[in-house]
Amino acid sequence: MSTSSSNKSAQKRDAQFVACDDCDMLKVCTPISIADKDFSLADALVKRRQPIKSGDHLFSEGEAFSHLFAITSGSFKLTTASDDGQELVIGFGLAGELLGQNAIHPGFHACNAVALEDASACAVPFTPLSSTASQIPSLMQNIQAMMNKECHDMHRQFTMLMARKNAEQRLAAFLLSLSLRRSERGFSGTQIQLAMSRDDIANFLGLRKETLSRLFTKLNLSGLITAKGKQIRLHDIDGLRLAAGLPASILIPQEQETAQSA
Amino acid sequence: MSTSSSNKSAQKRDAQFVACDDCDMLKVCTPISIADKDFSLADALVKRRQPIKSGDHLFSEGEAFSHLFAITSGSFKLTTASDDGQELVIGFGLAGELLGQNAIHPGFHACNAVALEDASACAVPFTPLSSTASQIPSLMQNIQAMMNKECHDMHRQFTMLMARKNAEQRLAAFLLSLSLRRSERGFSGTQIQLAMSRDDIANFLGLRKETLSRLFTKLNLSGLITAKGKQIRLHDIDGLRLAAGLPASILIPQEQETAQSA
DNA sequence: CGGGGAATTGAATACGTTCAAAGGCCGTGG
DNA sequence: CCACGGCCTTTGAACGTATTCAATTCCCCG
Numbered sequence: 001m002s003t004s005s006s007n008k009s010a011q012k013r014d015a016q017f018v019a020c021d022d023c024d025m026l027k028v029c030t031p032i033s034i035a036d037k038d039f040s041l042a043d044a045l046v047k048r049r050q051p052i053k054s055g056d057h058l059f060s061e062g063e064a065f066s067h068l069f070a071i072t073s074g075s076f077k078l079t080t081a082s083d084d085g086q087e088l089v090i091g092f093g094l095a096g097e098l099l100g101q102n103a104i105h106p107g108f109h110a111c112n113a114v115a116l117e118d119a120s121a122c123a124v125p126f127t128p129l130s131s132t133a134s135q136i137p138s139l140m141q142n143i144q145a146m147m148n149k150e151c152h153d154m155h156r157q158f159t160m161l162m163a164r165k166n167a168e169q170r171l172a173a174f175l176l177s178l179s180l181r182r183s184e185r186g187f188s189g190t191q192i193q194l195a196m197s198r199d200d201i202a203n204f205l206g207l208r209k210e211t212l213s214r215l216f217t218k219l220n221l222s223g224l225i226t227a228k229g230k231q232i233r234l235h236d237i238d239g240l241r242l243a244a245g246l247p248a249s250i251l252i253p254q255e256q257e258t259a260q261s262a
Numbered sequence: 263m264s265t266s267s268s269n270k271s272a273q274k275r276d277a278q279f280v281a282c283d284d285c286d287m288l289k290v291c292t293p294i295s296i297a298d299k300d301f302s303l304a305d306a307l308v309k310r311r312q313p314i315k316s317g318d319h320l321f322s323e324g325e326a327f328s329h330l331f332a333i334t335s336g337s338f339k340l341t342t343a344s345d346d347g348q349e350l351v352i353g354f355g356l357a358g359e360l361l362g363q364n365a366i367h368p369g370f371h372a373c374n375a376v377a378l379e380d381a382s383a384c385a386v387p388f389t390p391l392s393s394t395a396s397q398i399p400s401l402m403q404n405i406q407a408m409m410n411k412e413c414h415d416m417h418r419q420f421t422m423l424m425a426r427k428n429a430e431q432r433l434a435a436f437l438l439s440l441s442l443r444r445s446e447r448g449f450s451g452t453q454i455q456l457a458m459s460r461d462d463i464a465n466f467l468g469l470r471k472e473t474l475s476r477l478f479t480k481l482n483l484s485g486l487i488t489a490k491g492k493q494i495r496l497h498d499i500d501g502l503r504l505a506a507g508l509p510a511s512i513l514i515p516q517e518q519e520t521a522q523s524a
Numbered sequence: 525c526g527g528g529g530a531a532t533t534g535a536a537t538a539c540g541t542t543c544a545a546a547g548g549c550c551g552t553g554g
Numbered sequence: 555c556c557a558c559g560g561c562c563t564t565t566g567a568a569c570g571t572a573t574t575c576a577a578t579t580c581c582c583c584g
Binding site: 082083084088090102104105106110144145147148149151152154155157158164206245246247 | 344345346350352366367368372406407410414420
């Protein structure tokens with residue numbers, strides 16, 4: 001849908017959109033297209049680039065699982081209700097990333113996906129996908145691997161990021177994680193326009209917004225970043241890694257393992 | 263090794279062992295036995311009740327994945343090296359539970375499994391298992407479900423238990439989790455003989471041993487538990503749930519979802 | 525019975541939270 | 555175009571919780 005419209009804003013718009021090549025769903029979409037005689041099966045299955053308005057739910061906690069989603073633009077926060085009813089932010093979904101995959105097993109969504117800004121997503125209905133997958137081992141494997149990676153990242157994230165780091169380390173690690181995830185999709189890793197509020201970040205990191213605010217100020221003063229509202233610029237990645245309590249990046253060019261996906 | 267020895271201690275010894283009926287591997291073992299003409303295929307595949315000495319590794323970080331393990335007696339701690347080389351306790355494995363399943367996907371173990379006491383485990387070689395599984399859908403599904411449950415528990419554990427609870431809530435939640443997991447295998451849920459040291463618990467909970475010690479004292483004084491060394495007695499489950507910041511248990515008889523597997 | 529590691533206790537400190545207030549940004553309406 | 559109001563963010567000060575360092579006690583094992 002968004003591939004139409006005027007030429008004028010195309011430049012700017014495309015900069016925010018993620019190409020299929022940069023999308024995590026590629027490994028799902030491609031086998032579908034190739035395997036079937038009809039080359040456009042993927043197109044037939046996938047509802048491409050559905051718009052979601054800021055604040056709207058892509059899916060909600062408890063909802064039956066039906067589709068896998070690939071975020072093609074915008075971003076989402078993943079939330080769940082805590083035992084005492086508070087909103088818990090348990091992650092963020094950025095353009096190019098997948099959402100909903102951890103609902104495959106239980107069959108229902110364990111969290112809400114709320115658009116942090118106007119966004120769009122491709123929706124892959126899972127029933128035809130899984131029946132296709134059962135005939136295409138590589139597709140099944142891709143889906144499996146995807147879910148497992150997700151699981152591992154989550155585990156690592158909480159083991160490392162949440163439990164044993166102090167406030168400053170958490171924020172530094174969070175910014176680095178965002179940076180890395182953006183880089184992986186072809187966005188700038190040093191110039192970041194945050195979509196989420198300080199509250200959401202604080203909630204996600206298990207801190208208070210006041211604490212988080214002080215930390216932003218501190219990182220600003222130390223020269224590691226320039227944070228002006230939601231515009232963040234990272235000046236010193238290695239310095240941030242140090243501040244995050246992570247090993248220096250020099251030795252690990254492709255640091256898949258140490259990267260926490262938020 | 264421990265299956266031999268005198269008759270005298272048999273009674274006591276068996277009390278610590280887990281029967282196949284109480285073992286998480288049952289769903290894996292049973293389909294193998296049934297599916298094959300040779301009813302004893304499971305026996306042929308599974309290396310039953312291998313002894314592991316206290317302090318020995320069932321598997322180690324980085325090691326190639328080859329077997330699924332079912333703990334038939336004793337217990338293990340799961341550890342990994344943190345970024346700065348410290349030991350991080352990321353979980354515990356109790357009798358009747360599975361170990362190694364989260365190594366299936368990456369193909370290598372992401373953590374160490376260290377016996378906290380003399381233990382024994384059944385080892386299921388994964389290659390024949392997975393080839394068997396590809397012919398038996400239900401087996402494959404069971405393995406899948408197993409891994410997914412693990413993933414969810416882990417996620418929930420860290421989301422809820424680690425990140426946003428204070429020290430007292432963490433300890434209370436930890437004790438409740440142990441209690442529940444023991445109950446599920448037919449062990450007492452109120453009388454617990456800890457296999458792990460205070461240090462290991464503190465490490466797991468992201469606290470200092472001194473803090474943990476003070477908390478044990480506090481819970482003792484409040485009458486919720488009696489902790490004398492590694493002998494723990496839980497007196498008031500609902501009180502503990504309250505202390506853990508969890509909703510009361512009354513409404514949820516089978517609280518699979520709220521149970522954090524440590 | 526003695527040695528040594530584990531566990532507990534105490535006191536001072538550091539870190540994050542809480543409560544309170546001020547500042548800044550943005551959209552609405554005059 | 556500016557003024558107003560609301561919300562998000564920042565800053566300040568007091569407080570509470572967990573950590574740190576140090577000393578002591580307990581308990582297991584030889």
